[in-house]
Amino acid sequence: MDLGGALRAIADCSVLDDADAVAGYVVDWTGRWRGGPAIVARPRTVEAVARVVRACAAAGVPVVPQGGNTGLVAGAVPPAGAVVLSLTGLDAIGEVADGAVVAGAGVTLAALESFAAARGLTCGLSLASGESATVGGAAATNAGGAEVLRYGTARARIAGLRAVLPDGAVLDRRRPPPKDNTGYDLVGQLVGSEGTLAVLTDVTWRLDPAPCARTVVALAFPSVPDAVGAVPALRGLPGLLALEWSDGAAVARVAAHLDAPAPLPTDGCWVFAELDAPLSDAAALAELLPDDRIAVAEAEDRARLWRFRARTTEAVNAAGVPVKLDVGVPLAGFAAALEAISGAVRDAGDAAAVAVEPVLFGHLAEGNVHVNLLPGPSVPDRRFPEELAARLEAAVLERVLAAGGTISAEHGIGRAKRAWLPRQRGAEQVALMRRIKAAWDPAGLLNPGALVDGAASGENGRLQ
């Protein structure tokens, strides 16, 4: 029996191999990365996941675990001939116990937050892609988002996991004891491992009391250095949930896209502070900026102000196919690094006679910058030629490394940044990571080509 037949014989598992049906599984969220051809297996039970993994192992065919497929680094884009193991069919949510709930890997973040909200709780992970992104994907990529400041990244939210190992065995640590020092931390190692070590099937997610009120404060600083200088004062605001930023030009772009006037000047750098209470200390803000550069919104008005940050990605996507990077820069050199990045991409564009429009925004508390680069209006299809896209990426990442930053703050490495990983972590650490990969997945079955490019990918000719 061929692999397709073997997969179809598995109970509680749908199999797709028609090109139209698999189309959405082999291309990434941005449309920039495309893989396949591939078969898609969509099991609905953990036992079926294990059987898919065993069937693929027996056939020597690589497995690419996939959640909501909202990643931005091609971490779930399948190599030719691989099986995409979609976990979206594992969508059950259990009961809250010991402050956490066991959710199937395919539960969306929106469904988890809705489950939590109905109980006066929050999952503490807020992503723009939450309607599609899954808890399994969030765990596999150690997802971050807007509320890391308060709740930490996914790693801090995860109290346990269940996973299928590459030999089909099930590692069940859904409810480990609250204190348990019995060997290496296997759960922690799986968080952020991007589907290269095991297939996550369930995540035990910590829930916190939901904030009872939310206030959004927008501050339009005249410049990036002014905004960065205000961070210590803003961090002191009682009840701070999030501290975001957008370049003034990014805010102006959102305003144009929404056809809604920005309520503050867009000449410099906006900072958005979200609080879990009414603003109690307006005096602290008055020391930072004059009144006409501050807007405060509560209750229903909140979304009208917050949208100038929240809908940036939508405004970018409406204008073209962006090159998207997610980097982190130390706050001490933040403004200089942004200038260097903007200058470098403009230079790269000039050299190719292509206009480049940088759209910069992100999570200020952690120095996290989402670099979105758009081709100017005259570029065909508003899409950079792939060679220029690669040069733009390189221009950004070189500047980030020079500034002592990180080439991936929250999006991960996937396939898109793999070549850059040794520059960030050094050959010694990458070699160690490769040995860790081989310890978990000796045959290189899982997600070959992603992250550290395990032993089986490319090197043994299994993949084109």
Add this chain to the structure above:
Amino acid sequence: MDLGGALRAIADCSVLDDADAVAGYVVDWTGRWRGGPAIVARPRTVEAVARVVRACAAAGVPVVPQGGNTGLVAGAVPPAGAVVLSLTGLDAIGEVADGAVVAGAGVTLAALESFAAARGLTCGLSLASGESATVGGAAATNAGGAEVLRYGTARARIAGLRAVLPDGAVLDRRRPPPKDNTGYDLVGQLVGSEGTLAVLTDVTWRLDPAPCARTVVALAFPSVPDAVGAVPALRGLPGLLALEWSDGAAVARVAAHLDAPAPLPTDGCWVFAELDAPLSDAAALAELLPDDRIAVAEAEDRARLWRFRARTTEAVNAAGVPVKLDVGVPLAGFAAALEAISGAVRDAGDAAAVAVEPVLFGHLAEGNVHVNLLPGPSVPDRRFPEELAARLEAAVLERVLAAGGTISAEHGIGRAKRAWLPRQRGAEQVALMRRIKAAWDPAGLLNPGALVDGAASGENGRLQ
């Protein structure tokens, strides 16, 4: 040049090989576990640590990293012929930045807390052995203690690490970016790895604002089920820092040892709640117990009440050489598990015609039980014969496994519990841990015989 000569040639490193000088490094805290003969190397710089590791690797001699040597599972007791790599010479403390401080592995927890307290902060890790235990040891064992409820185990306190790998290379993640998804989590894997994967030289420790006031409430419940039943209500007390428990007999033992009358009845089970504020809700306590079973102490009176819990180990050690186990049991079956444990050890003692006195106490919030077993007064040297000690351990751990608990809540596996690890985690997970060990330490240089007994220990005949 022999290994001793090679070590002595290393700058900034003391070497001890005289039997008297090394005596304190080859026997554990309880006196029960004894290793060696061994050479002790005590480097004072990270470079010297790397040179010691390289010299031992070249000579094929195992290295046993050691902090304050306060472990209770023989995790730092050297096999014959090994080099003890004492990290106590790395005792520098850096500056506080981004809410954390880089401390040398040899900084004691007491020194770290004193550094923190001088700045209005706390390290959030409170161990009875804090005057000797080091931050490196706390990281290597994922130490817990009394305040896990509030601050988490060591894992939650650690923002970064520096470590020397088995080939002498230095892994420097002291100040990783606040968000950084660039590959597998190497720092997290080292926490709790018990010196088997790398030698920790520095730990970046998170500091929190110190509690401004502390109140201790002792509640003398008539029985263990009563105490367990009160946990949800006690968890609701505002400002809860710790929720500890002692069997009434353990409190009576401390009272006799201190020659101080216990202020409440010792007929059942005491619970100690520590709050970071004055007691604001006495009514909540009144619903749990009558007044004459509750004691509340603030300010200077606090230590006088807290000592009935804090000085248990001292009272035990004064009475003989205990068999010490550290287990966790789900609260739902807590009382039944304690009865089963007490019954099983009494039976084991009866079978050997030796009186066994169980002393039970621990951290109630996590169902954590420190089982201390003392031989009755008529036993020679107040020390169990080793064969009976092993049978008592087995009796306890069997009951813990049957109750769905953990054989090590916070002390780790070391050499003492290694044989039990497969019972807890299963052969599949232990095999995976062995492969992880080999990924980090292919030659089995570090701490052979501990935790998962890496490839080089025993199997290649290097150790007796």
